[in-house]
Amino acid sequence: MTAPASAPHIDARGLDVRFPGGVQALRGLDLQVPRGQLVAVIGPSGCGKSTLLRVVAGLAPAGAGTIAVAGEAPERVRARRAVAFVFQDPTLLPWRSVHANVRLPLELARVPRSEQDTAADAALALVGLSEFAAASPAALSGGMKMRASLARALVTRPELLLLDEPFGALDELTRERLNDELLQLWERDRFTGLAVTHNVGEAVLLGDRVVVLSARPGRIVADLPIDLPRPRRAALVGTPEFAAAAAEVRARLRAADVAA
Amino acid sequence: MSLASAARAALPPLLVFLAFLGAWHLACAVLALPAYLVPPPAEVAREAVAHAGELAEAALLTALGALGGLGLSLVVGGLVAVLFSQSQVAARSLYPYAIFLQTVPIVAVAPLIVVWFGTGLQSVILTAAILSVFPIITNGTTGLVRVDPQLLELFAMSDASRLQLLLKLRLPGSLPYFAAGAKISGGLAVIGAIVGEFFAGFGADDLGLGAVILQTSGRLQTAYLFAAIFAATLLGLVLFGAVALLGELALRRWRGREQTLH
DSSP states (O other): OOOOTTSOSEEEEEEEEEOTTSOEEEEEEEEEEOTTOEEEEEOSTTSSHHHHHHHHHTSSOOSEEEEEETTBOHHHHHHTTOEEEEOSSOOOOTTSOHHHHHTHHHHHTTOOHHHHHHHHHHHHHHTTOGGGTTSOGGGSOHHHHHHHHHHHHHTTOOSEEEEESTTTTSOHHHHHHHHHHHHHHHHHHOOEEEEEOSOHHHHHHHOSEEEEEOSSSBOEEEEEEOOOOSSOOGGGGGSHHHHHHHHHHHHHHHHHHHTO | OOHHHHHHHHHHHHHHHHHHHHHHHHHHHHHTOOTTTSOOHHHHHHHHHHTHHHHHHHHHHHHHHHHHHHHHHHHHHHHHHHHHHHOHHHHHHHHHHHHHHHHSOHHHHHHHHHHHHOSSHHHHHHHHHHHHHHHHHHHHHHHHHOOOHHHHHHHHHTTOOHHHHIIIIIHHHTHHHHHHHHHHHHHHHHHHHHHHHHHHOOOSSOOOHHHHHHHHHHTTOHHHHHHHHHHHHHHHHHHHHHHHHHHHHHHHHHHOOOOOOO
16 A cells, blocks of 8 residues: 555654653654655754654654554565665674675565675665775775665665764764765655754755754654755855754754753 | 784793792702602603603693583583573573583582593583583673664664574674683683593593593602693693684684775
């Protein structure tokens, strides 16, 4: 069953999530994301941003409310490999080559080996790591590791990409470059994207919208459309329009933090 | 580690050993200790040379028992660790008995092993295995259970089965832990083999270091006994070193070459 194209790709209504310890992570969260939109999620640390991603991925259960992705339960979307997760760390397996890491999701899904290889080659080419296919992850720089991680997420050609502060640990320049590359990949494939970040500039650069969450229990305190022209690149950061949008997000974020 | 830095690392313990030999020699000379109680180092060296062939043979036999025991420990300990990592119930109900293996006085159990399995290599191996299996079980279980939660989520995103998790994540991920456990077990296996030989022996003709130690102490051949003790210590060191080296080589492959390409 697939929902009509006009229905939101991600449809979260009244989401309540509690951690096993009883701490409430999300309260009454509503979020609709149309297909092909790139949404940045920002909020004070510990506000449940990552939890939101995990609920959308079906990795964490929603205590109350409903979550549907393309009209289905997240577990079903996962089963047909239509969603991928990019973690905070590259999470590459050190004992596997870069290529073997990238094809892992297909290997786990028992896709024939020749298909795994073709898809991994393509994904590595996409992130510019073809010549490092046989290398060990230990031989890669931080930025290259994150690119390999991105390639692994894209190897299944997902419709929905969930990113959990993926470039947070990288230096400024590498981060800029990877954001540019992420934007290019998005322009090419037009997957739906939900990107958690704690960086205002990154949120404005990436997002069609920036969703601001309150301190825990997280709920949406602002949902700001970012009307900057696409295609966007890091160079946009210096422009007055960008500065204005960033100032707006920053003000809302500050208010969310103070309210805590 | 380069050769020069290896030599630098070996120098301090070597100096300590030389100082120990000097002190020992002086003590024998000054206190006029009888040779059947504390033979001077030169006499021990003479005995070691005189019995070099027997000592080498005995060491080889003991090494066989110890390696057999270590091998058995790795297989059985590995399987138990896998079981513990897969079943909370098994881990909780069986872990106390794993500790029992650690705390049971091996000299008390060894005679029982001989009663059950007779004298000979099999009983020596079993004694060595009982003494050396615990570090494999604990280290292995820790390695199999302690997995980066993000990696678990990565595998969950692909709906990986338990078997896939075990074979593609937990087992390869636990290699450093098993290697660390094997390093400890290597030394323990030598102790276990020698204790095993005290009771199980290899028969009248084939004497391991344990049997040599027992025989020479009975005949008050103290210098020879000292030489056998040194041989046993050396064997433990060699086995520890070999296991450490093998583990390091495996880990180097595991981690991948860390030279930078940029």
